[in-house]
Amino acid sequence: QVQLVESGGGLVQAGGSLRLSCAASGRTISNYAVGWFRQAPGKEREFVAGISWRSGTTYYTNSVKGRFTMSRDNVKNSVYLQMNNLKPEDTALYYCAADQFLPIGIATGREPSGYDYWGQGTQVTVSS
Numbered sequence: 001q002v003q004l005v006e007s008g009g010g011l012v013q014a015g016g017s018l019r020l021s022c023a024a025s026g027r028t029i030s031n032y033a034v035g036w037f038r039q040a041p042g043k044e045r046e047f048v049a050g051i052s053w054r055s056g057t058t059y060y061t062n063s064v065k066g067r068f069t070m071s072r073d074n075v076k077n078s079v080y081l082q083m084n085n086l087k088p089e090d091t092a093l094y095y096c097a098a099d100q101f102l103p104i105g106i107a108t109g110r111e112p113s114g115y116d117y118w119g120q121g122t123q124v125t126v127s128s
Helices: none
Strands: 003-007 010-013 018-025 032-039 046-051 058-060 068-073 078-083 092-100 122-127
Touching: 003 092, 018 032, 018 092, 018 122, 032 078, 046 068, 046 078, 058 068, 078 092
Parallel strands: 010 122
Antiparallel strands: 003 018, 018 078, 032 046, 032 092, 046 058, 068 078, 092 122
């Protein structure tokens, strides 16, 4: 079993930055694909960013490209999401999710149903 705990959310003005962290325990996640998802009230959970377990390549949904950067630290068994130039439409509950050996690519690894392990989420609120 893998336990995931997100942190780093908060309230920020438009144009500001936040850095989300996702700390894993139970197992090392070096061979796990990890994704960041978000869910706004009344909307479906959507893929934000993901990192390939094999290559370390990162993938982003179009709306965050150039503003968000995902990274992982296998020594700390953690992943991060640096969010810059935040916009009100980024307001949501942000989750990290992991799945062992799940392929992530341009068109894969973006469905929530593909991930076995989820954190409890951290709220990000961007005021205009």
